[in-house]
Amino acid sequence: MSNRTRDILKGVRQGTVSVDEALLALREEPFEDLGYAKVDLHRQMRQGASEVIYGEGKTAEQIVGILRALAEAGQDRVLVTRLDADKAAEVERGLLAAPDASTATDSSALLDLHFSYHPEARLGMLGEMPESSGIGTVVVACAGTSDLPVAEEAALTAEFYGNKVDRLYDVGVAGLHRLLAHTDEVMAASVVIAVAGMEGALASVIGGLASCPVIAVPTSVGYGASFQGLSALLAMLNSCASGVAVVNIDNGFGAGFLASRINHMGL
Secondary structure (H helix, E strand, O other): OOHHHHHHHHHHHHOOOOHHHHHHHHHOOOEEEOOOOEEEOOHHHHHOOOOOEEOOOOOHHHHHHHHHHHHHOOOOOEEEEOOOHHHHHHHHHHHHOOOOOOOOOOHHHHOOOOEEEEOOOOEEEEOOOOOOOOOOEEEEEEOOHHHHHHHHHHHHHHHHOOOEEEEEEOOOHHHHHHHHOOHHHHHHOOEEEEEEOOOOOHHHHHHOOOOOOEEEEEOOOOOHHHHHHHHHHHHHHOOOOOOEEEOOOOOHHHHHHHHHHHHOOOO
8 A cells, every 4th residue: 555545544534534535536546647658556555566667678767757656656665677787777867866847746755765776686676675574484496596687586576575585596406405405494485486497397396395385487597498498487387296386487576476475365
C-alpha cells in the first residue's frame, strides 16, 4: 500500500476525509500517461508491490520520468531491472537534476529516496531495502560462478520485497559435495531458487532434497548445444523431482518475485 493510500485511509479514520472523498481519491488517476509509458499507479494497492521498470530498451530519461511518476504517487521503493552501468549513472544524474517544470508536479517526493545500483545483477533501486517480513528464508542456490548475475538478480529482488535470503553459490552438480555441505540450509528454507545453466541438473537435485517449493531458473550459460539456455530450460521442465516450477531463461527477477509471494503467503 502506498503512503498516499495510507494517508487517505487514516484521514477517513480520523474524520478529516469523508468516505466519498476517499473513494474519489482512490479512483482518480489509476495510471499516469507520460506519452511513452502509462505508469500503473494502483499496482501496489492491487498487488502489494509497485510497478517494476524493465530498463532494457528504455532511455535513461524515460526511466527517470517513470520513477518520478511513481515516487510522486507515493511509491517509496521502485525496482529497475536490466539496467547497465552507463544508463544507471545517467538515471542517477537525472534524478538529482531539477525536473521539467512543465511536466513535474512534486519533485519533493524524490528528496528522501536514495537510488542505488547493483552492477552484477544489473538492478537499480529507488528507496531503501526493507526489513525482512517473510515467514522464513529464501535460499538462492547457484550452480556456477558464471550464473551469478542471474542468481544475484533473484536474490536482490527477493530482498527488495522483504525476504531474508541465504546465498549458496558455486554448488553445481560437477562437485555435488559442495551442495551437500549445505543440506541443512536447503531443508530449512521456505523457498529455494535453483539457478543453473549447462544441463540444468541442479534444480532436480535440490528438488529431491527440499520439502519446500523449488523455483528453477535456467541460464544461458553453456557451450553450443546448450542453445543459449534452451537445454537447461527443457531439462528443468522435465525434472523428475516433485515441487519444481520453472521460470524463463535468465529470469532471476521473476524467480525472486515469485519466491517472495510464496514466502509471504498467509501473512
